[in-house]
Amino acid sequence: MATPTTSHKPSPERIFGALNAFQGTAALKTAIELDIFTAIADGADQASSIAQRVSAAERGVRILCDYLTIQKFLTKSDGRYALTQESAIFLNRHSPAYMGTLANFLASDEAKRNFDALTETVKNGGTSVAQGDNTKPNDQIWVNFAKSMAPLAAVSAAFIADLASAKEGKACKVLDIAAGHGMFGITIAKQNPNAQITAADWAPVLAVAKENALAAGVADRFTLRPGSAFEADLGDGYDFVLLTNIFHHFDMPTCEKLMRRVHAALKPGGKAITLEFVPNEDRITPPTAAAFSMIMLAGTDSGDAYTLSEYERMFRNAGFAKTTLHPVPDMPQQVLLSEK
């Protein structure tokens, strides 16, 4: 039944806002591409000086910076722009926590194309434009992921390294499935000089991970297992298997299939460590984890953001004894720890 439930004064302004929301993505992506935030960090603070620094027109920069101020990515006072604390930390290219590369993946042409076809996709119940079966290689997208998304991994990679007791320094074997940029395994290897990392992913993606392992000084303990996680020989005797942002691409039977392979690769007492968007059973909270389902609808045949009870059941069916939930502090993702 349709029951109006809110009580504030009705206005179409939020509808207007949602229909215009795509502009916010474009504006932030453009500001990152032109490196507006770095220009301001470096001292340019008016439309004219910022425009000169980023080689753009003053009218364009003035309207863009005003818009970024309205969106709270800048402040403006007496015609002078300044960075917010968030922009200074995450959008200034000189900052160690720079995350501007995220735009290349989250707001890529492919991602936008998936959402341009959303009506057809909702009718179909699965993506109508992408290669939605992610058990098959799709190198261009996943190389882009590996090159773009590493900065977002820092906090959760440190959290996972703690769960793997990396700082204790015990000898251990870690398998990182769908390694991508490799930063989850690399973080463990940096903290634990006795950790051996095996990274599994498509070969062109592993080339990016290998570069990152070299840059981190852990390449001598970083082995590659190229190919499908469903078909390649993954090895065995692992203390930990990392499964970061992979299950959401598949339906439940496919997830269980992978979980069984993980179970076989772990040594007795070993642990599967899953990083995921895990919504509550209502599937509408917490908002970022729950909303992630929509990206899977738009881009996959049958992926989803699964709940804890769904993960518990799948891991149990695959032979795991127990699965526990560990929210990553200050991040929208959760970690699941599943014991063999």
Next chain:
Amino acid sequence: MATPTTSHKPSPERIFGALNAFQGTAALKTAIELDIFTAIADGADQASSIAQRVSAAERGVRILCDYLTIQKFLTKSDGRYALTQESAIFLNRHSPAYMGTLANFLASDEAKRNFDALTETVKNGGTSVAQGDNTKPNDQIWVNFAKSMAPLAAVSAAFIADLASAKEGKACKVLDIAAGHGMFGITIAKQNPNAQITAADWAPVLAVAKENALAAGVADRFTLRPGSAFEADLGDGYDFVLLTNIFHHFDMPTCEKLMRRVHAALKPGGKAITLEFVPNEDRITPPTAAAFSMIMLAGTDSGDAYTLSEYERMFRNAGFAKTTLHPVPDMPQQVLLSEK
């Protein structure tokens, strides 16, 4: 100078949110296209029954409705969806205030294309993809505007009719420039049986306005003046000239040129009534009016959301005695009243 100015705990979640914001536009547009809100208004309240009603897949509808709940366009309780008050008023097709058609214009392929090219546009200082000189005809876009955007005009059209003292019923001549759907002039004609409306716009756009005038029963007092507002014979002796959402398309000299034509068309003591997005002098408040500049950057050569002082100066230069500002209640736009 870059000075961090906010004090809350820094997190990349808002950056993540902005880079994903385009999904919100796509989701609402899809829900409108599939008529999800009307299906719920008509009694379907679970993913399965809504899916059946709108001929879409249950997985697609379930994920879409959860997402719309997260975005506060629906509520969900025990797996059953309901409309919010706003959705019941503005997104149920049976509601007299239905605004679903807005999606066709605000989130059109043309609008998205303009924003896909935003980086190049900021560099250029003007649109890099659209036909950005709106003094030339661009029928496909403006016919789409006329067909899609009438529902948004209701509140401001009633406000303008009051400013034109329509209910007093005095004989008066009204010229509606860039009439579009024609609802501003039509609203005056409905309230004042002695008002004669002249609608000016490109001929294919006026066909839409004429249909609306017929439907409103005022076609006998609704005359068309097809062609460019800068070149066509507009007539003279008008009590009121309506200028709704037109000046923002042009640079200031072009606005003044049109204002001079309006001045010539008004009778002594006549008034120009302008409906616009008028930001404060800081150009960042109020947010919706100020953010409108970005749409003009993306889609025009040199349009803008002008401030009150800019409008005052332009109208004065065009010969007007005085310009006053009148915010439209509960709407993001403002009305300017300029006396000859």
